[in-house]
Amino acid sequence: MFCLDKCLQSIRRKLGMQPTRPRGVPSSTAGGRRKSVFAEAYNPEDDDDDDTQKVMHPKSDIQRARLAAAVKNIFLFRSLDVFQMQEVLDAMFERKVTPGESVIEQGDDGDNFYVIESGQYSIYVQPDGAAAPKKVGGYDSSGSFGELALMYNMPRAATIQADTNGSLWAMDRQTFRRIILKNAFKKRKMYEKLLESVPMLKTLEPYERMNLADALVPQTFNNGEIIIEQGDDADGMYFVEEGTVRIMRAEHNQEERQVSTVTKGGYLGELALLTNRPRAASAYAVGEVRLAFLDREAFERLLGPCMDVMKREMQQYEQELRKVFGTDVHIDDLK
Template sequence: MSSGKDHRVYMKAKIDDFLNNFTTKAITDKPNNLPEYLLDFIKQQLGLKLSESEHEELLSLRQFMKNHEKGKGSSSESQSEDDEVDDLPIPKKGRASMARTSVSAEVFGEWNKKENFKPRIIPKSQDLKIRIHERLNKSFMFASLDDKEKDIIVDAMEEKNFPANSFVIRQGEDGNELFVVETGKLECTKVFSQEEGPKFLKFYQPGEAFGELALLYNAPRAATIKTVTESKCWCLDRGTFNHIVKDAAARKRERYEKFLEAVELLKGVDNYEKMQIADALKSTSFASGEYVIRQGDWGDVFYILEEGTAVAKKVFFTGGPEVEVKQYMPGDYFGELSLLKGEPRAANIIATSALKCVSMNRKAFKRMLGPLDEILRRNATKYTTAPN
């Protein structure tokens, strides 16, 4: 049974931080409908499952990549998928961006050579640079960057302010900028059918980024973003995005490509989804004998073992011995049970050699590994069954 001290530790580690973050945001934004605002805040913290539009977009991008890899030569299988998934929209003739008509042209074109690129520098105070750095550190989009690359991004970012109820980007238009929200609240809508009109997808809050798809895939804007309140965004130009952010993501994907192929859990995941998982991973190291996870703690991180070995040990009753229940080798994973069930850690995970893991936070875990939910739950029984 938990002691009063345990309650205070949990309160300080989890509840106080959550309430402080929520209170700070609420005081800043001053929402009229506080319960609805709290619900939006909780959804942002947990991470949402793929919406209908995001699922459609994912299918489109998968098919686009398959066609590109096959040189547009489709098998009967890919042809049947084409009947269900539309290709990414192509800019209309006469538009200014007509030169950017394919991903391959953008990636390998003359204008994209590194030696010809000089990132723009927009002067900023040191305090302002620190503030933008803090925003970048909270954004998934910039997780692959090192400090030097983040400095280049910060220098290149331009401040833009938008009044309430104004359009930041419109579906179908060409896009040359990525946006990171500094303050305010914005809504994202998408038209799936002209007869039905726009459909609400999600709200964007401070720290979140949008607009990257038009830059990544050289396609028109996939949705409309409109401010709900007066908002400030930091805007990154196409050139800097392609040469810094995109390249860093590519290096990270290349690093993890072979590793993820060997992870048994991900055997049924297609290449596009594996690339998204690679983008979300962070590297963490532990010394031999160090606890990676402690039984009973509240956890927000899922781990895949990259190098070294570890064991899972569990105490099955109060005062009982610590019993080994599983050994881990490279490619094995752990930490999923807390994220699946919202419960404390089910076992201790201890490094038995110098250990290197890649980790994924709760939000990325929910988005990326949602389809593997049943496999993860079935495998999780290894923590709850005592050895014979």
């Protein structure tokens, strides 16, 4: 299962019912909905990209810019790399809606995943035995919907109706699974392997490393690009996937001097999180560097079992600083 499982399972429980088409909500004008697809089991390990025809819907430069703006904050896309995001943009197509139009209907098979560019939408659910659907929420010019049925081979759990004219961007079922679900599967496997090589994390149970892998977000930096800047507030820490990171520190407004380097399997940025202080040093990419970022909230939630190890390593960091600067540097003095 993937990082959204707990969230989606919660939704299923809240909406738990035998889905039926809501009465009293207008039927879709879109037509062409797919039926009887729930026997289509999807296994990411069996999916070979080389055997799959990639979907591409031509777009004008203006359309592509609008789409990029619409998807930039979509949670499902945040772990995709640059090339995968380009494939997402290629695969999505625009759908205009009018007031009263049902985009998806409860009980239908899942055909598309939708990202909202504009318009207002209402969410209706008809519980078992109810005479009419009930409005349970809505969207206003942002957000996404429709992933649940695609991820779990289940009928639509709700009806989404347009309240105003609007614009949506859609991705078909097969493309969604191939890009989003397979990427989530590959990402977990890749990061689990990376985390297994980090000595600090040896104290974690396998399921704890799995949760940590799901929380990591890939980031890429080019040669000389700054990753962390001394004095900044800490928003998270990094694990090095590929490449080398140079750690630099300036003392008393003097020129920066190199403290250490971090290579594949190493990590950086944890010090400020442990001490709740600003960054004690700057970090720069040496060549192209691929990192896995863990935000502050996930750090506090997932790395509790490793805190003692990290605090012991803080003392080693003090020793490195003393070698470089020749002063009696203490962690408590780093600001």
